[in-house]
Amino acid sequence: MKDKVSLLRQASPKWQMVPMRERLRMVRRFRSRLRCQMLSLPGLFPNRPVPETLTAEWLPLLAASTFLLRKARKILAPRRCGVFGRPLWLPGVTSVVERRPFGAVLILAPGNYPLMLPGIQALQALVAGNAVALKPASGGEAAAHLLQTLLRQAGCPDGLFIVLSVDDGPDAVAAGFDLIILTGSAQTGRTVLRQAAATLTPTIMELSGVDAVFVLPDADLSLVVQSLAYGARLNNGATCIAPHRVFIHHTQRATLLTGLRTALAKKKPLALAPRTQESISDLKAIITIAGGTAETIGNVTLFSETETLQHLLDVDIFAPWLAVTGVESMEEALTLNQTSSYALGASIFGPEEDARLLARRLPVGSICINDLIIPTADPRLPFAGAHSSGYGTTRGPEGLLAVTRPVVTSSRRLFL
Template identity: 45%
Template sequence: MPARRVSEGRNVAPRSRVGLAVVPGIGEYRHAVKRFVRDARVTKVLATSATVASMWNQLSSRQRCRIVGSIAGALCDRSDELIQACASPQRTDPVETITSELLPLCAALKFLGKRGAKILAPRRVGMSNRPAWLLGVHSVVHRVPLGTVLVLGTWNYPLLLPGVQVAQAIAAGNRVRLKPALGAQRASQILVECFHACGVPADQLVLLDSDTSAAVNAISEGVDLIVLTGAAETGRKVLESAAPTLSASIMELSGCDAVIVLPGADEQRLIAALRFGLSFNASATCIGPRRLLVQAANHEVLVERLTTVLAEMPPVIVHPAARRGVADLVAQALAAGAVDRLGRYDPMQLREQGAMYPLLLDRVTADHAIASADVFAPVLSVMGARDIDHAVDLVNACPYRLAASVFGPAAEATGVAERLDVGTVTINDLIAPTADPRLPFGGRGQSGFGVTRGPEGLLAMTAAKVISRRRGSLAPHLRPRAASDQEMLHGALQMLHGAGFQKRFAGLRRIVRSVKKT
């Protein structure tokens, strides 16, 4: 009979053992983890024992990454529980949890299992391109853990976003403290249990309370890195709290993403993408479409067709934290001349119940507050762009520059994408490509700084440590200063870096003269 683990009164088969079986050279650790999984009575003892923690700290990055990769199997085993835990007024479709959380999170875990060790491997700096004055010096750049990483989770994607951040921090060798968002406690608990079941010690990954005070206390006690996914205002408060301890931070904050429509764009594809972006996860997505930038020639026809499609969409429930802000922004826009093209917007229903039909606001201009605000609701503001240059300026002038999309012929769209000062640009698509585990994700301006995910996100969980060794007896910097040193070194500078052959040759002659004098 296979070993089984007790979880809230139910027996769950721990597929995670398969991941441990392929980890070489950690027999004692694997045996301890098997006991951890098999016997619930010793779980607390093993998870907090110095022996297990010591063995974990002795694992190589390859071994840690393989264990992290095996967590995908544990998540699959508990997928029904996770789907139920992620259900909310904003997440009513189980398919969304599978496609937007479980599939990309498991892909990210597998990516770390296969590629993480290579990304974290020491980089040797040998003779190639070595400065002449460092003859005999060989260096190695190591990636070492930062120490303790505090992950501040989010409510709209409670598995994928904090899950990848925790996995990367653990794979890099850090201790992690995960503070879940309010309402995401159960999903976070199951996530952490999967990490523990696959061999991550309990003191290596600790689940904090969802109350704000838990984050405040953790920051005041001192952590080495804070990773926040949340609103820009929350980011400001976290940075203020982190200032006394000078804790490093990665801020993955809000967006006000634009969709630029070029001449020749596939309108059917564009409208399908906008419909998806306004409905997926109740439009509670930081990279959802918020502004549609259209040139005058295509404006009216496109808006009419979009109106027809959006008029068929059902209402969604806006998160309580966003309702008042959205209602205020929409009221300001309508008062300033924006037009509700669908005519279904009910401000009282939004404020009191949170129910909201997709809202298509036409004639929005750059000076409207809603054109540069982080809106977590199905609101799309249509803005006129005189030409492509104007559209690019509208994107780059917005304080929120998390992502953008460009729809149009591939060559022209690529040219526009290269001019946008945002973290991610998708061409003829939106949202979905950002779930690729190989890609980093981060924003500009008030959308935050630093990256998570991808190789860059994994390296962001480490510090660079350089070890240099000099071989041989040659160490000219250690000998006493000679009268000819200035002339010789000045000549060397000119010979090595002078602009043009004549200047470099003059530097060589200068070296020869100094040697003759010596």
């Protein structure tokens, strides 16, 4: 594995010397070839509805490519610090701040969105001048090799983007890459960090979420029901910013539960993997033993009577489940939400002005008002979590900057 890291390190400086316009031409050709995959792409995801595959994998990756074509040059441009604002005690000094690539970047890809998520990360790393090794999750091999094929067809130099095997994770992390980007669970994040610490490898951790939904008293409950039913079922529940913990005034809880039961009953049952079914069954047992209630409709599990059980809901289970908790006020909801160790995303339903006031008090990285899961659809938006949901940023301008490091060159004019 160290030989592969060495080869990537040799490839990165050569790629960095290629003008930005040429790197972006590769992205343009990649986008063109990706467009041609519209009809064949759903075959990689036989257990997912075709429209969902196109909207969750294909369209966001296309949009991210377009974003880079339009904005990457300006985002990564050097910044000159000249006379204006210069300290008086530094006469004749001019500095330039450049964004340089890390070098060899390791992407540890997730299994839930194996094309879109690592695809965006890889494109950003390559545009910034890095060389990339992609380690797919189990089941994501075909998507990883499709990315490799499209990049090769787009003119990506040999050896600049390689695909590792599914089992190469531990060896790759220990091999001493220059940057590691992980999208995965909090448990996996801790394991990777312990290994990365040995080589002092910087990391970006995009980890799990157990997102909260705050339903204000004046919210449109029909919109809430529609949104929750969609968000809980998206990608069979395997979405890191899917809704899970729902807080609503106790006088409206029964109405919301009734609406959810009706909406979910009209949906086609989800096809859950045995491991997912086992995980949700374990959670159901824990909640019911503790005094809560659980019911499953179309393979979406609804929990209620969970007012005193928030500590049991602090779990990053990739499964379709919703816990509806009645509260006296949003102040109580905020207090209950603080028991969660995760802080990835949140949603608020209700009047926008009130929702924005509440949003200021949430510690998460992404907040949606009267909607869900918006950040994945807009390539301009960064994606980042806090606490057990990780740190660092992917996507958007901030994500592009995150795969580079600032280098300052200062020069003093000689007075002869």
